[in-house]
Structure formats: C-alpha cells, structure tokens
Amino acid sequence: xxxxxxxxxxxxxxxxxxxxxxxxxxxxxxxxxxxxxxxxxxxxxxxxxxxxxxxxxxxxxxxxxxxxxxxxxxxxxxxxxxxxxxxxxxxxxxxxxxxxxxxxxxxxxxxxxxxxxxxxxxxxxxxxxxxxxxxxxxxxxxxxxxx
Numbered sequence: 001x002x003x004x005x006x007x008x009x010x011x012x013x014x015x016x017x018x019x020x021x022x023x024x025x026x027x028x029x030x031x032x033x034x035x036x037x038x039x040x041x042x043x044x045x046x047x048x049x050x051x052x053x054x055x056x057x058x059x060x061x062x063x064x065x066x067x068x069x070x071x072x073x074x075x076x077x078x079x080x081x082x083x084x085x086x087x088x089x090x091x092x093x094x095x096x097x098x099x100x101x102x103x104x105x106x107x108x109x110x111x112x113x114x115x116x117x118x119x120x121x122x123x124x125x126x127x128x129x130x131x132x133x134x135x136x137x138x139x140x141x142x143x144x145x146x147x
Contacts, residue, residue: 015106022099029092036081036088043074043081087133094126 097119105111 012106015102019099019102019106022095022102026092026095026099029088029095032088033085033092036085040078040081040085043078083133087130090126090129090133094123094130097123097126 101111101116101119104113104116
C-alpha cells in the first residue's frame, strides 16, 4: 500500500511540473504572437523591413532581416506573419488543454475521466490543424513539428 501512495505522489508532482511547463510554453506563444503582430503593424506603417535607415544606410535591422527575405514583397511577409500568428494561437490552445489535463491529474490523481478524453480529442484536432498549416513562401515556412 505504501508503494502505491509513493507512486501516486510521484505522478502528482510530475503532473504539476508539466502543468507549469505548459503554462510557460503558452506564455512564449503569446510573446511570439505579440512580436509577429508588432512586425505586421510596423511593416504596414513604415513599409519596409528595416527599423532605422539613415542616409540610405541601414542602421538597425528588424527581426525579419535575419531571415534572408530581402526579395519578398511586404504583403507576402504579412501573410506569412499572419499564418505564424494563427499557428501560435492554435499551438497555445493545444498547450492550454495539455496544461489542464496535467493540472487536474496533479489535483484529482486520475486521468481516466470523460473530461480528459474530451481534452485529448481537442489536442488531436489542434495538432491536425497545425500539421495542415504549412504556409511556405520562397523558402520561408512557419511549420511547427511536435515530434
């Protein structure tokens, strides 16, 4: 009996840690969404991918400049960024469902409930959406592999 309690406590602790990691992953997704959104707004307002141009010389580059995308038109870059935002939103939903599963396991100590099966079904749907979203353009791709 003591061994069963010890195993149960290990499962609870591990589930709590995983719930925290999924929450952190969700926060990173939201930061990425913010960065991509600000990039879209910047390109829409300024019209180029360089942050500071002085006398024809680029002083400060945007994050987009490291992707070697000089030949891509601004509208294509906006479409690619928007696809990345959608990808990150779906990924954050996937992480949220995963976090909920592990949070409940750390509290209730049983993953064999109907609500967990519904969450796993949602995770599968989100993963399918992410897998189908391959918005590539001229070598730039926002595809996320969760293998």
